[in-house]
Amino acid sequence: MIELTEPRAHHDCQVLVIGSGAGGATTAATLAEAGIDVLIVEEGGWVEQDSVVPFSLEQMDLQYRSGGVTVALGRPSIAYTEGCCAGGGTEVNSGLYRRPSKATLERWRKNYAIDDFDDDEFYAACDEVEQALSVQTVPGRQTPASELLRRGAAALGWRHDEIPRWMTYPNGNDAAAGRRQSMTRTYLPRAVRAGARLLCEHRVDRLIIDRQRAFRAELTGPAGEPVTIDFGDVIVCAGAIHTPALLQRSGFRGLVGKALAMHPTVKLAARFNEAINVVNDVPVHQVKEFAPELSFGGSASHPGLVALALTDNWAEMRDAVTAWPNIAVYYAAITSQGRGRVTSLPGLRDPLVTYRLTRRDRDLLGQGLARLALVMLEAGAREVYPSFKGAPTVRSRSDLAQLTAGFSANAASVMTVHLCSTVPMGSDRSKAAADSFGRLFGADNVHVNDASLLPDAPGVNPQASVMAVALRNARHFIEEHS
Amino acid sequence: MNTQRSMPEATVITGAAGWLGTALTHALVQSGGEWERSGTIRTLVRNRIEADRLAGHSPRIEPIVGDLLDPESLGRLFAGLAGNIDVLHTAGVIHPTKVNDFFTINRDGTKAIAAEAAKHGARRFVHVSSNSPFGTNSHPNDRFRNDEPYHPYYGYGDSKMQAELAVFEAVEAGLDAVLVRPPWFYGPHQPPRQTTFFKMVRMGRFPVFAGGHQSRSMVYVDNLVQGLVRAELTHTKPGLGWWIADERPYTISEIVETVGRALADEGFEVSPNRIRIPDMAARAAEFADKMIQRTGRYHQQIHVLGEMNKNIACDISVAQRDLGYQPQVDLYEGMRRSIRWCIDQGLEL
Numbered sequence: 001m002i003e004l005t006e007p008r009a010h011h012d013c014q015v016l017v018i019g020s021g022a023g024g025a026t027t028a029a030t031l032a033e034a035g036i037d038v039l040i041v042e043e044g045g046w047v048e049q050d051s052v053v054p055f056s057l058e059q060m061d062l063q064y065r066s067g068g069v070t071v072a073l074g075r076p077s078i079a080y081t082e083g084c085c086a087g088g089g090t091e092v093n094s095g096l097y098r099r100p101s102k103a104t105l106e107r108w109r110k111n112y113a114i115d116d117f118d119d120d121e122f123y124a125a126c127d128e129v130e131q132a133l134s135v136q137t138v139p140g141r142q143t144p145a146s147e148l149l150r151r152g153a154a155a156l157g158w159r160h161d162e163i164p165r166w167m168t169y170p171n172g173n174d175a176a177a178g179r180r181q182s183m184t185r186t187y188l189p190r191a192v193r194a195g196a197r198l199l200c201e202h203r204v205d206r207l208i209i210d211r212q213r214a215f216r217a218e219l220t221g222p223a224g225e226p227v228t229i230d231f232g233d234v235i236v237c238a239g240a241i242h243t244p245a246l247l248q249r250s251g252f253r254g255l256v257g258k259a260l261a262m263h264p265t266v267k268l269a270a271r272f273n274e275a276i277n278v279v280n281d282v283p284v285h286q287v288k289e290f291a292p293e294l295s296f297g298g299s300a301s302h303p304g305l306v307a308l309a310l311t312d313n314w315a316e317m318r319d320a321v322t323a324w325p326n327i328a329v330y331y332a333a334i335t336s337q338g339r340g341r342v343t344s345l346p347g348l349r350d351p352l353v354t355y356r357l358t359r360r361d362r363d364l365l366g367q368g369l370a371r372l373a374l375v376m377l378e379a380g381a382r383e384v385y386p387s388f389k390g391a392p393t394v395r396s397r398s399d400l401a402q403l404t405a406g407f408s409a410n411a412a413s414v415m416t417v418h419l420c421s422t423v424p425m426g427s428d429r430s431k432a433a434a435d436s437f438g439r440l441f442g443a444d445n446v447h448v449n450d451a452s453l454l455p456d457a458p459g460v461n462p463q464a465s466v467m468a469v470a471l472r473n474a475r476h477f478i479e480e481h482s
Numbered sequence: 483m484n485t486q487r488s489m490p491e492a493t494v495i496t497g498a499a500g501w502l503g504t505a506l507t508h509a510l511v512q513s514g515g516e517w518e519r520s521g522t523i524r525t526l527v528r529n530r531i532e533a534d535r536l537a538g539h540s541p542r543i544e545p546i547v548g549d550l551l552d553p554e555s556l557g558r559l560f561a562g563l564a565g566n567i568d569v570l571h572t573a574g575v576i577h578p579t580k581v582n583d584f585f586t587i588n589r590d591g592t593k594a595i596a597a598e599a600a601k602h603g604a605r606r607f608v609h610v611s612s613n614s615p616f617g618t619n620s621h622p623n624d625r626f627r628n629d630e631p632y633h634p635y636y637g638y639g640d641s642k643m644q645a646e647l648a649v650f651e652a653v654e655a656g657l658d659a660v661l662v663r664p665p666w667f668y669g670p671h672q673p674p675r676q677t678t679f680f681k682m683v684r685m686g687r688f689p690v691f692a693g694g695h696q697s698r699s700m701v702y703v704d705n706l707v708q709g710l711v712r713a714e715l716t717h718t719k720p721g722l723g724w725w726i727a728d729e730r731p732y733t734i735s736e737i738v739e740t741v742g743r744a745l746a747d748e749g750f751e752v753s754p755n756r757i758r759i760p761d762m763a764a765r766a767a768e769f770a771d772k773m774i775q776r777t778g779r780y781h782q783q784i785h786v787l788g789e790m791n792k793n794i795a796c797d798i799s800v801a802q803r804d805l806g807y808q809p810q811v812d813l814y815e816g817m818r819r820s821i822r823w824c825i826d827q828g829l830e831l
Contacts, residue, residue: 156629157800293621363620370631397632398647404617404633
């Protein structure tokens with residue numbers, strides 16, 4: 001474990017980085033290694049990876065915001081999860097890594113007029129991230145749930161592939177012994193080695209601004225005590241929900257928090273004749289036949305999450321829960337045309353998050369869930385339990401007609417883990433809330449450097465995009481301040 | 483591509499006097515044509531007029547007047563046939579007056595003919611299905627893949643799905659049956675509703691919804707004949723199905739523009755299309771269609787209007803791979819042939 005900074009009533013630093021996830025850790029390490037005095041504050045605690053079972057309920061309690069129960073209101077409401085610990089989402093997510101496509105980069109560049117946003121440079125940053133996180137495919141056998149997804153897609157002739165992960169495998173081909181190369185194992189220790197300080201369990205309440213310059217952060221410490229930090233520059237990396245919420249609490253409104261983007265997903269549980277559930281890992285295959293609009297993959301499937309996937313039709317499906325070793329949970333994710341909002345409300349600790357799905361999004365969720373169920377039947381599933389109220393148990397192709405007839409997005413358990421775009425970057429001020437390198441419009445020394453900057457949802461697991469953008473913007477910051 | 487079977491000694495065609503059935507039957511007897519075949523060509527038709535029309539086209543066509551749901555008619559359809567028998571089941575109803583007809587003709591009729599084919603040891607049974615069991619695509623870029631979950635579009639879609647399921651049951655019981663799935667088709671021998679379509683385009687009155695960006699697969703009837711015959715004559719596992727459509731889907735605006743151009747090139751005066759209708763009108767029509775069908779009735783114009791803002795597009799690559807299917811005619815050429823056929827029939831456009 002690295003040494004954490006001791007709590008005090010007041011700290012000073014040259015650059016304050018708020019948040020220690022994929023954006024914050026990368027930013028802090030890059031700045032510290034360039035000789036800048038960096039203080040990182042993190043709302044959650046430092047949790048050693050080996051101390052908690054991955055994808056377990058205990059982990060949700062320890063490392064997720066609000067125990068993993070956070071909701072974007074709308075019809076339907078969309079449940080989302082966020083990491084809340086040193087390393088942020090990288091400590092708890094599936095560890096899957098995919099570069100954004102050239103088409104995505106072009107769309108971002110064009111629609112938001114992002115200056116100096118060069119493909120080659122961007123992918124060079126991806127190379128660097130891949131090196132630092134040991135991004136690679138699984139050396140041995142994939143989990144049975146992953147193999148089933150692959151088999152189902154292959155039977156239909158649908159495009160699918162294995163997504164590499166940021167993992168190392170110290171025991172050669174033993175995939176089960178993989179070690180996740182999250183921020184607490186990579187960029188955070190690097191930052192600290194280069195002289196950065198890390199202050200955990202401190203929540204930033206607001207930034208104090210004087211004539212477009214922020215100079216102080218007001219925080220609440222672990223025992224509820226007030227803490228202040230004075231800084232020269234601040235870089236907010238609190239994630240797509242809490243970055244805009246903090247900026248709003250500090251007086252920045254405008255386009256901040258107005259264009260939340262995500263990949264809404266719907267789920268199903270599939271029951272096979274044999275034991276296939278691996279409680280502490282997730283599948284690495286994805287079905288990309290309908291990408292970017294639709295992607296299918298596997299979810300965490302420990303018994304609690306299997307039960308959760310069956311709750312929409314508990315009366316009918318609860319008997320299946322005892323068969324959880326034979327069950328795995330899968331998702332269909334869409335690129336959504338809808339947008340949401342993050343609005344901090346006076347007196348409330350957490351912001352109000354809303355999201356609106358378009359008609360096409362709703363149709364696509366239904367079409368996606370049905371196609372995913374078909375993949376499962378082709379993979380040999382005995383029964384498929386879609387997660388929406390009134391869903392039929394699917395045993396054959398003709399049952400799929402009942403699924404599609406009965407599906408309504410409003411009745412579905414829609415959720416997401418990929419949140420972004422609440423402070424989009426670019427030089428088009430009619431859409432962007434920060435400039436082409438993440439400096440907030442309306443402030444001289446307030447920057448953002450996390451998923452909030454991505455102009456829209458990339459259609460793939462976003463951590464590569466977040467980290468590559470963070471590296472690029474951190475370097476630009478260093479150039480400007482040298 | 484898979485290997486080919488020999489020509490059958492007997493070919494049985496249902497719905498032979500229909501739009502597709504006529505095109506198919508004519509193709510099988512066309513002297514020197516690509517699909518010409520020897521042997522008996524036995525066809526099921528509904529009345530004497532249809533029988534005379536087919537027999538008048540070629541003495542090789544043997545029409546049997548009867549009803550799909552009448553066992554005695556089906557007995558006569560197969561009576562005395564020997565050697566390999568292939569059955570091409572094109573009969574179906576798409577715009578009936580009562581919703582119930584969908585099920586008696588499309589589902590029960592398919593069950594009956596499949597059972598009869600099995601009884602006579604048919605070598606291969608080709609069932610003509612539809613896009614309708616699969617509903618609509620969620621966005622204009624989506625394409626139905628060869629395998630898709632069922633999502634039937636109202637009564638017709640439901641009945642065509644049940645017909646497919648009946649065919650799969652027959653396969654389980656030992657029949658060598660396959661399916662072809664054509665989307666919206668066009669071409670000679672068209673029914674009067676297609677003439678109305680040309681008229682609307684010519685007068686600039688075809689309803690285009692919300693910009694006309696919706697994608698639609700269509701199939702020229704001769705392309706479909708090719709797909710059907712290839713499905714009959716190609717060695718494959720039973721129980722497979724293939725999309726048979728033109729090379730690529732079109733947008734609704736492209737369809738209207740192309741038909742307008744084809745009409746103009748045939749010498750018609752074509753008014754620019756002015757009917758731009760908000761999406762809401764198609765949704766209202768779809769709702770009305772649903773309500774009407776719930777009462778057991780069916781209204782063709784409202785049904786078609788409700789479908790006009792939908793994307794219905796499929797991917798033919800598996801048919802190309804498995805059957806060597808290669809559509810020969812594109813939208814412009816197909817529409818010109820279709821218009822010329824109307825002129826030859828003395829139909830007013």
